[in-house]
Amino acid sequence: MRVNAYALSLCLLLVPGIGHGAEKTIYGLNEHIAIPEFNLELSAKLDTGAQTASLSARDISRFKRNGETxxxxxxxxxxxHAHPIERPLARISKIKRRAGDFDPQEDKTYTARPVIELDLCMGKTKRSIEVNLTDRSAFQYPLLIGSDALTRFGALVDPSRTYVAGKPGCTNKTDADE
Incomplete structure (x- = not known):
C-alpha cells in the first residue's frame, strides 16, 4: 500500500511537467532570426547562460525626443546597414563584466547598456523582446538570444543541433496580438 501511494504521488508531480513540456518548441544552439522592422535576417546564438538578448550595434547614443529618452x-x-536607427529606450541593463573585462580603477563590476524592444521572428514564431545594444563585431554571431527571450519564445534549446527552426517565416501577428 505504501509503495502505491509513493508511485501515485510521483506521477502527480510529473504530470504538470509533461503538459508544460508539450507547449515548448525545440530550437538548436544557433538559429536564423528575422528582425522585420529592419528587413534583416541574422544567425543568432541561443544562450541559456545569458539573461538578456544582445544585438550588435555601434555609435550608440541617447537623446531626448518629446521629453522621453x-x-x-x-x-x-x-x-x-549604414543608416542610423532610432528607437525609444526601454531601460538600461547592467551586464556583469567578466574577470578579464573588469577595470579595478573604474570600480564598476558591470557595463550599462541601453535596451530597446524589437519584434523577432524565429521559425514561425514572432515575439516582442528586449534587446540590449553593444558592439558584438568581435563575436561570430551578431545576435545573442538570452534566457528572457527564450522564455518568451517557449524555447527548449538542444545544443547538439543547429538551425532546427529553419528560415524565419512569421506572419505579421506578434504575441501581443494573441
Missing amino acids: WVRFYLAVDSA
Missing part, C-alpha cells in the same frame, strides 16, 4: 545607433552586422 531615445537611442540612436547603427547596426554593426555588415556594411549594408
Whole structure:
C-alpha cells in the first residue's frame, strides 16, 4: 500500500511537467532570426547562460525626443546597414563584466547598456523582446538570444543541433496580438 501511494504521488508531480513540456518548441544552439522592422535576417546564438538578448550595434547614443529618452545607433552586422536607427529606450541593463573585462580603477563590476524592444521572428514564431545594444563585431554571431527571450519564445534549446527552426517565416501577428 505504501509503495502505491509513493508511485501515485510521483506521477502527480510529473504530470504538470509533461503538459508544460508539450507547449515548448525545440530550437538548436544557433538559429536564423528575422528582425522585420529592419528587413534583416541574422544567425543568432541561443544562450541559456545569458539573461538578456544582445544585438550588435555601434555609435550608440541617447537623446531626448518629446521629453522621453531615445537611442540612436547603427547596426554593426555588415556594411549594408549604414543608416542610423532610432528607437525609444526601454531601460538600461547592467551586464556583469567578466574577470578579464573588469577595470579595478573604474570600480564598476558591470557595463550599462541601453535596451530597446524589437519584434523577432524565429521559425514561425514572432515575439516582442528586449534587446540590449553593444558592439558584438568581435563575436561570430551578431545576435545573442538570452534566457528572457527564450522564455518568451517557449524555447527548449538542444545544443547538439543547429538551425532546427529553419528560415524565419512569421506572419505579421506578434504575441501581443494573441
